[in-house]
Amino acid sequence: MGIADRREREKLQRRNTIVDAAEKIFFSKGIxxxxxxxxxxxxxxxxxxxxxxxxxxxxxxxxIIQRAMDILKNYFKEAIDLNACGLERLYHIAQKLYQFxxxxxxxxxxxxxxxxxxxxxSYENPMIKDLMEQGEEMYMMGVQIIKDGIEDGSIRSDxxxxxTALALxxxxxxxxxxxxxEEDHLMKYHNISAAELIHYxxxxxxxxxxxxxxxxxxxxxPDKINAKNKGGKCKNRKEK
Amino acid sequence: MGIADRREREKLQRRNTIVDAAEKIFFSKGIxxxxxxxxxxxxxxxxxxxxxxxxxxxxxxxxIIQRAMDILKNYFKEAIDLNACGLERLYHIAQKLYQFxxxxxxxxxxxxxxxxxxxxxSYENPMIKDLMEQGEEMYMMGVQIIKDGIEDGSIRSDxxxxxTALALxxxxxxxxxxxxxEEDHLMKYHNISAAELIHYxxxxxxxxxxxxxxxxxxxxxPDKINAKNKGGKCKNRKEK
DNA sequence: TTACTTTCTGACCACCGGTCAGTAAGTAGA
DNA sequence: TCTACTTACTGACCGGTGGTCAGAAAGTAA
Numbered sequence: 001m002g003i004a005d006r007r008e009r010e011k012l013q014r015r016n017t018i019v020d021a022a023e024k025i026f027f028s029k030g031i032x033x034x035x036x037x038x039x040x041x042x043x044x045x046x047x048x049x050x051x052x053x054x055x056x057x058x059x060x061x062x063x064i065i066q067r068a069m070d071i072l073k074n075y076f077k078e079a080i081d082l083n084a085c086g087l088e089r090l091y092h093i094a095q096k097l098y099q100f101x102x103x104x105x106x107x108x109x110x111x112x113x114x115x116x117x118x119x120x121x122s123y124e125n126p127m128i129k130d131l132m133e134q135g136e137e138m139y140m141m142g143v144q145i146i147k148d149g150i151e152d153g154s155i156r157s158d159x160x161x162x163x164t165a166l167a168l169x170x171x172x173x174x175x176x177x178x179x180x181x182e183e184d185h186l187m188k189y190h191n192i193s194a195a196e197l198i199h200y201x202x203x204x205x206x207x208x209x210x211x212x213x214x215x216x217x218x219x220x221x222p223d224k225i226n227a228k229n230k231g232g233k234c235k236n237r238k239e240k
Numbered sequence: 241m242g243i244a245d246r247r248e249r250e251k252l253q254r255r256n257t258i259v260d261a262a263e264k265i266f267f268s269k270g271i272x273x274x275x276x277x278x279x280x281x282x283x284x285x286x287x288x289x290x291x292x293x294x295x296x297x298x299x300x301x302x303x304i305i306q307r308a309m310d311i312l313k314n315y316f317k318e319a320i321d322l323n324a325c326g327l328e329r330l331y332h333i334a335q336k337l338y339q340f341x342x343x344x345x346x347x348x349x350x351x352x353x354x355x356x357x358x359x360x361x362s363y364e365n366p367m368i369k370d371l372m373e374q375g376e377e378m379y380m381m382g383v384q385i386i387k388d389g390i391e392d393g394s395i396r397s398d399x400x401x402x403x404t405a406l407a408l409x410x411x412x413x414x415x416x417x418x419x420x421x422e423e424d425h426l427m428k429y430h431n432i433s434a435a436e437l438i439h440y441x442x443x444x445x446x447x448x449x450x451x452x453x454x455x456x457x458x459x460x461x462p463d464k465i466n467a468k469n470k471g472g473k474c475k476n477r478k479e480k
Numbered sequence: 481t482t483a484c485t486t487t488c489t490g491a492c493c494a495c496c497g498g499t500c501a502g503t504a505a506g507t508a509g510a
Numbered sequence: 511t512c513t514a515c516t517t518a519c520t521g522a523c524c525g526g527t528g529g530t531c532a533g534a535a536a537g538t539a540a
Contacts, residue, residue, distance in 0.1 A: 003538075007486080014487095032272075035527060046489045051529065132425070160440065162430060167415065167441040174414000175407065185372070190402060200400065201407040208448035243507075247517080254518090275496060286520045291498065 015053050018043050019063045027106040031061060058120050061110070062127050068107035069134040075100050076141050086149020087210055091202055093142065094172055098198045101176050112177050139165055146209075155209050168205065175201060255293050258283050259303045267346040271301060298360050301350070302367050308347035309374040315340050316381050326389020327450055331442055333382065334412055338438045341416050352417050379405055386449075395449050408445065415441060 021042035025034045036057060040047040054060040079092035101108040123129055142165035149155030179186065179194045186192055261282035265274045276297060280287040294300040319332035341348040363369055382405035389395030419426065419434045426432055 011487095036529080037527080047528085048490080048530080049488055052488075057528070136429075163432060163437055163440045164444065166426070166430070166432070166437060167444060170415035170418030171411035171441070172414075174412075174417055175410035177414055178410030186406070189376075190406070192403060192406070197403055197406060200403045201411070204404065204407060204448045205444075208444045251518095276498080277496080287497085288499080288521080289519055292518075297497070 018050055018053055022060050023064050064110055068111050072100050073138055076138055080141055085152045085154035086145050087154035089145050094202050097172055153211055156211050159209055258290055258293055262300050263304055304350050308351050312340050313378055316378055320381055325392045325394035326385050327394035329385050334442050337412055393451055396451050399449055
């Protein structure tokens, strides 16, 4: 039916304008300092209306995290689809995470902000479950890349793809978060820029994973990867 | 004066009982779900009294973080004082961090919980400054150990102690935090225990840092370090 | 025009962080 | 022991916030 369709569309649109408004104010004042009334005003609706679309302030915040994860997933996909060896693509994933942090610092921060409220933050909650599944999907991207890397010889064969992906996930996320909390402090007291530190850390990780013999593809040199290197030089990647 | 002394002592004691009470309730219900009235009741004081000792709920929470940092610092000191090569002691620091997480999961979690409320979370605030300085101190422990490791040959000489310590700080912290958020999930879906994953990650980091030639001290074998190994085997450590 | 559904809202509530005037307890000097 | 003063504490209160609900408004179908 046309009308039902239109209604569905408009409903989704309303929902989006609410999330837009929430985002704007959450990001400018912090979650605990913004009131539902302010969000309502920004969205040009009454507070009660917002509660028709979202059960609670927390759920509204989750909608923002969902947006963030969507974007990040697309960033990752770009890195995965490169035609390069596994190690190189792994570098690029890390690079993408950093780029995401730079492009959307607020989205980035929001992803780490969940207070463990057991009442809300449980697998039963469909919204949370969805977030979990998104995270799982990104994790599996990492696993696949590491597997590829082992297969194409760029990554040590005694590396466990599952554990490594988990480790990198936690490390990189936590790492960038630390940086985001202390970027000023970093520059002021240690005279190190965030970008520099990220790059350095990626080198460290590369050191931990790379095959001593190097990637068999002659043109692939994971030691010298940086953001400008768009990949595509390593011809050794096996196509499925 | 005796009386002034006693008063000072009693004041400190009151403060501690308040923090005790706050800890108990914060940890059981989460920070945003506990009220100051509840804390007051647990401390057997009126709410107004609590505000004589702490300016705000946030400041009270900071007092808990301070406790956490004190404990963690002592854990680290134990690892530092081992008579072992730099790389081995670095392993032990990571081990200690994990042990701290196991012994005091709530303290651990609390340290990462700061919402960036710029109004409160600034260098001007003496309480925050104190926390920063504590963090700085722990960071310098890491730097020193890495320097020792380079000197005694257990760590690659082209490693930058400052950047590496920063990277490890962020990585390990974020890593364990991820684990803490998803420990159940980890076991259920990936059949990996937290301890196992930590150990694996430490091996990864070791791989990234260790000198290819190994620690010159014959008896030191950083590849095979685990929690039971209390160190003290590597005689190559230079004493200042 | 009427009957019905969907969408929205003003007014309200319970609760919470934080304040303040005022009380109780302790101290010091006479 | 009485008095003046300081310190430690509290009950009662306030403004603001997340969340609710009865009912208005707008849209739809006949």
